[in-house]
Amino acid sequence: MIFFKQQLLHFTKKIFMHCGMNESDAELSSAVLITADLRGIDSHGVARLSGYIRLHEAGRANMRPQWKIIHETPSTATVDADSGFGLTVAPKAMDIAIEKAKQVGTGWVAIQNSNHFGIAAFHAMKALPHDMIGIAMTNASPLVAPTLSKERMLGTNPICYAFPAGKYAPIVIDLATSTAANGKLEIAQRAQKKIPKGWIIDKNGNDTEDPNALKDGGILLPLGSGTTNAGHKGFALSAMVDLLCGVLSGANYGPWVPPFVNFLGPLNEMPGKGIGHFIGAMRIDAFRPANDFKLHIDNWIERFKIATPIDKYNPVVIPGEPEFAMEKERLTNGIPLNKLVVKDLLVLGKKFEIQL
Amino acid sequence: MIFFKQQLLHFTKKIFMHCGMNESDAELSSAVLITADLRGIDSHGVARLSGYIRLHEAGRANMRPQWKIIHETPSTATVDADSGFGLTVAPKAMDIAIEKAKQVGTGWVAIQNSNHFGIAAFHAMKALPHDMIGIAMTNASPLVAPTLSKERMLGTNPICYAFPAGKYAPIVIDLATSTAANGKLEIAQRAQKKIPKGWIIDKNGNDTEDPNALKDGGILLPLGSGTTNAGHKGFALSAMVDLLCGVLSGANYGPWVPPFVNFLGPLNEMPGKGIGHFIGAMRIDAFRPANDFKLHIDNWIERFKIATPIDKYNPVVIPGEPEFAMEKERLTNGIPLNKLVVKDLLVLGKKFEIQL
Numbered sequence: 268m269i270f271f272k273q274q275l276l277h278f279t280k281k282i283f284m285h286c287g288m289n290e291s292d293a294e295l296s297s298a299v300l301i302t303a304d305l306r307g308i309d310s311h312g313v314a315r316l317s318g319y320i321r322l323h324e325a326g327r328a329n330m331r332p333q334w335k336i337i338h339e340t341p342s343t344a345t346v347d348a349d350s351g352f353g354l355t356v357a358p359k360a361m362d363i364a365i366e367k368a369k370q371v372g373t374g375w376v377a378i379q380n381s382n383h384f385g386i387a388a389f390h391a392m393k394a395l396p397h398d399m400i401g402i403a404m405t406n407a408s409p410l411v412a413p414t415l416s417k418e419r420m421l422g423t424n425p426i427c428y429a430f431p432a433g434k435y436a437p438i439v440i441d442l443a444t445s446t447a448a449n450g451k452l453e454i455a456q457r458a459q460k461k462i463p464k465g466w467i468i469d470k471n472g473n474d475t476e477d478p479n480a481l482k483d484g485g486i487l488l489p490l491g492s493g494t495t496n497a498g499h500k501g502f503a504l505s506a507m508v509d510l511l512c513g514v515l516s517g518a519n520y521g522p523w524v525p526p527f528v529n530f531l532g533p534l535n536e537m538p539g540k541g542i543g544h545f546i547g548a549m550r551i552d553a554f555r556p557a558n559d560f561k562l563h564i565d566n567w568i569e570r571f572k573i574a575t576p577i578d579k580y581n582p583v584v585i586p587g588e589p590e591f592a593m594e595k596e597r598l599t600n601g602i603p604l605n606k607l608v609v610k611d612l613l614v615l616g617k618k619f620e621i622q623l
Numbered sequence: 624m625i626f627f628k629q630q631l632l633h634f635t636k637k638i639f640m641h642c643g644m645n646e647s648d649a650e651l652s653s654a655v656l657i658t659a660d661l662r663g664i665d666s667h668g669v670a671r672l673s674g675y676i677r678l679h680e681a682g683r684a685n686m687r688p689q690w691k692i693i694h695e696t697p698s699t700a701t702v703d704a705d706s707g708f709g710l711t712v713a714p715k716a717m718d719i720a721i722e723k724a725k726q727v728g729t730g731w732v733a734i735q736n737s738n739h740f741g742i743a744a745f746h747a748m749k750a751l752p753h754d755m756i757g758i759a760m761t762n763a764s765p766l767v768a769p770t771l772s773k774e775r776m777l778g779t780n781p782i783c784y785a786f787p788a789g790k791y792a793p794i795v796i797d798l799a800t801s802t803a804a805n806g807k808l809e810i811a812q813r814a815q816k817k818i819p820k821g822w823i824i825d826k827n828g829n830d831t832e833d834p835n836a837l838k839d840g841g842i843l844l845p846l847g848s849g850t851t852n853a854g855h856k857g858f859a860l861s862a863m864v865d866l867l868c869g870v871l872s873g874a875n876y877g878p879w880v881p882p883f884v885n886f887l888g889p890l891n892e893m894p895g896k897g898i899g900h901f902i903g904a905m906r907i908d909a910f911r912p913a914n915d916f917k918l919h920i921d922n923w924i925e926r927f928k929i930a931t932p933i934d935k936y937n938p939v940v941i942p943g944e945p946e947f948a949m950e951k952e953r954l955t956n957g958i959p960l961n962k963l964v965v966k967d968l969l970v971l972g973k974k975f976e977i978q979l
Contacts, residue, residue: 277943329917340728342698343909371727377910413939416858418931430870438866446852465852472933490847490856496802496821500846503796503942504860505728506927507784510794513757514786514919515910521926538922542695553699554733554871563870570877572863577828583769586859594738 268609269476269601270623275301275313278616278623282316285619286323287330288355296354299385304602307593310450311386314608316396317615319352319383321529326351328382334359341371345516346378350541353384353405357544361393361401364548368399372553376517378538383407383527386426388441388590394429394548398557401429402547406512406519408526412486413506414499417472420522423448424508429587433561435568439587444505445487446498452478465492475579492558511545518543624965625957630979631657631669634968637977638672642679643686652710655741660958663949666806667742670964673971675708675739677885684708684738690715697727701872702734705895706897709740709761713900717749718758720904728909733872736896739763739883744781744797744946750785751793754913757785758903762868762875762977764882764896767801768842769862770855773828775842776878779804780864785943787907789917791924795943800861801843802854808834821848867901874899 276297283293296319322328332351336344344363348356358374367374384390387403388533394401402599407422423443430438455462455478462478469475470484475491481487489501513520518539525533525542551557574583604612609623616623632653639649660668678684688707692700700719704712716732723730733747740746743759750757763778779799786794803822811818811834818834822858825831830849837843845857869876873893881889881898907913930939960968965979972979 275709337907338911340906340909341726343905345730345910370697372699373729373731374731375905375909400867413927413930415932415934415937416930416939417933420927420930426860427864430866438862440863442853442859444856463851468933490853491802492852495819496848496852497798497846499940499942500798500800503798504782506794506942507796510784510920510923511756511788514916514923515907517911517915520919520923522930538795538919549699549731550696551871553694553696553731554701555694555873559873560870563876563894564866567866567870567876571769571776573876574769574772574776576771577773577824578771581771583772584855586855586862 269603270607271601272301272305274623275304275602278612278621279313279316279623282320282615282619283330283396284319285621289331292355295358296352299354299358299389302389303386305594305597306386306388306590307597308386308590309605311620313604313612317611318527318529319354320615322382322527325529326604327525332356336363340376342367342373345378348377348378348381348541350380350382353378353381353544354540356381357384357390357403357546358393360544360546361390361403361548364546365394365399366545366590368548368550368553373549374545374547376528378544378546379516379518381518381542382543384566385546386441387595388426388429388439391427391429391441392437392439395431397548398431398551400431400549400551403427403509403544404512405544406509406524406542408524409522410449410487411489412468414489414494414502417468417470417486418522420506421489421502421509422471422524423487424512426504426508430564431561432568433565436591437587438564438568438585439590441587444490444501444574446490446492446501446510447487452481465496476551512543513539515545516543624962625959627957628657628954631660631958634972634979635669635978637974638676638971639686641975641977642676645687648711651714652708655710655714655745656923658745659742661953662742662744662946662952663953664742664946665961669960669968673967674712674883674885676971678738678883681885683881683885683889688712692719698729698731700732702732704734704737704897706736706738709734709898709900712737713746713759713902714739714749716900716902717746717759717904720757720902721750721753724904724906724909729905730903732902733867734900734902735872735874735910737874737898737900739898740900742797743781743889744785744795746902747783747785747797748793748795749933751787753904754787754904754907756787756907759783759900760864760868761900762865762880762898764880765845766805767845767861768824770845770850770858773824773826773842774878777845777858777861777865778880779843780861780868782860782864785912786920787917788924789921791921792947794924794941794942795880795946796919797943800846800857800864802848802857803843808837816944821852843978868899871901872899909950
């Protein structure tokens with residue numbers, strides 16, 4: 268079933284407002300979710316709307332957060348998100364980072380006491396129109412095993428860097444530090460298909476090709492998978508995100524990061540507050556003239572596009588390129604939603620008497 | 624053959640001074656190399672000394688660089704390394720970053736016109752005694768294929784983050800963004816052993832288990848290896864390092880990064896100057912009190928150490944832990960050097976009349 272951007276934005280905004288969010292925050296949250304759908308990151312779009320609402324209904328998210336800067340220097344700030352959604356607090360943290368970058372070259376904001384922030388790229392890309400490099404990371408509830416362990420200790424902890432280009436689309440690197448994301452496993456589960464070795468281990472720590480093993484206590488593997496192909500590097504990258512987002516901000520970290528799903532409550536005796544994000548903006552002309560940089564980014568893109576392909580019909584893909592192509596396509600032809608997602612939205616709409 | 628730290632430091636320093644370096648730069652360069660040997664990163668220690676000297680003899684490295692800051696803001700600087708070794712310029716760039724972090728919370732330095740900087744961890748760890756997080760990256764000459772390509776387009780482009788701890792050793796994340804490093808392939812070549820699939824592809828872009836395929840036009844794969852296990856993420860991380868180190872600084876990038884080995888000259892018509900690094904320092908108390916942070920880092924380490932192991936005799940390894948253990952061991956018992964490395968050093972010593 269096909270939906271258009273404005274329709275989903277309007278519906279999502281009304282739902283958030285019905286649950287107590289003010290209009291501008293509801294608009295911002297909706298924009299983050301629908302941007303995910305437009306870019307083809309279907310797992311992080313309106314498919315999650317009912318999850319956010321359940322988090323609110325479970326009393327774990329604050330729809331009217333009095334977020335505030337609790338500490339700052341000319342190039343840094345720490346923000347307490349007051350249990351609001353990362354969907355609204357992360358873009359505002361990026362505004363702070365951008366202001367600081369205007370003043371002193373770069374700006375860096377660590378956020379504690381937050382909830383899920385949607386797609387990292389939304390926040391990082393806010394820096395682009397200012398001729399800045401945007402950075403966004405978040406920790407997340409534990410699903411990934413450190414190398415040598417069979418315990419869920421880390422989230423899929425994404426890293427996002429957005430670089431402005433000249434005549435081409437920006438280079439947007441946005442990746443979970445696990446080998447596979449949950450969404451890919453769900454696709455395999457629905458299709459009853461085997462998954463490649465290296466995506467997950469079962470509850471006993473053995474390699475498995477069964478996508479259902481995750482539900483049965485299995486664990487995602489970090490980028491690089493097992494020890495043979497350097498999974499310890501993916502573990503280290505995921506740890507880096509956890510330390511910047513969790514430990515540096517004063518949020519929770521490792522196995523204490525509260526889960527997104529409402530039926531799993533947070534643990535007792537947590538070491539920090541909520542989940543954590545880390546946001547950065549670097550002004551290009553704090554290093555070199557922005558136009559020079561963008562010319563060289565264009566040159567980088569052109570050179571990598573013609574790198575000798577293994578299969579001449581499959582050239583190298585620049586990070587972010589498929590998402591920009593998808594956005595263009597879906598702005599014109601609409602966003603196809605899975606029927607389970609549509610059903611979920613219709614249930615929400617009926618409950619709150621809001622028309623999809 | 625076993626050598627002790629002071630012996631190698633002294634020898635290396637004399638060699639560098641003989642080639643025209645001033646005493647303090649020679650001491651610094653030697654410290655970077657011997658730190659690699661102490662930490663067990665044998666590929667980046669004195670084994671490379673003759674390579675650096677050949678680079679100098681080929682006229683490609685400046686032993687008396689007049690490096691300078693060519694652009695700056697309160698939190699950033701761009702440095703022209705004047706064709707010096709990254710070995711000396713990168714630690715000085717970190718000093719600049721630390722000074723800026725003292726003033727405005729964080730400091731970031733992009734370096735152009737440089738040469739190989741040794742181990743990233745040396746530079747990043749300089750931030751630790753100041754209660755700062757240290758960051759160091761470099762691009763390097765092309766050996767790694769972007770996903771879908773069989774062309775050498777990227778270096779092994781390392782990412783290093785060093786986080787200060789309280790009662791434990793710091794967490795030091797230092798990883799090449801390729802699945803395997805050259806050193807691991809050389810070990811397999813010497814032992815005439817197969818390598819795991821996913822480390823390299825041959826010149827035609829096919830998977831191979833033959834370590835010699837690299838010499839025959841083969842290519843290293845990015846972290847994650849092929850498309851099945853998300854090698855595109857390793858490609859994107861390597862690209863991120865290249866864009867920060869190469870494009871942002873005004874250095875070369877991608878396939879234009881000049882090779883470390885002297886028998887391969889730089890390409891004609893390069894888009895930038897030399898190779899590039901990116902260095903950062905973030906003051907912990909620009910975000911939260913340093914002691915709170917370090918207590919939580921200790922807690923993070925303790926919790927990860929007891930994460931349920933797959934094999935109860937092999938607990939989780941904290942990033943940096945093996946290197947600190949190795950350093951302790953080698954400070955006491957000495958540094959074992961490969962006989963080919965010793966031979967290489969003896970040849971150098973004889974040439975310059977310096978006793979090993």
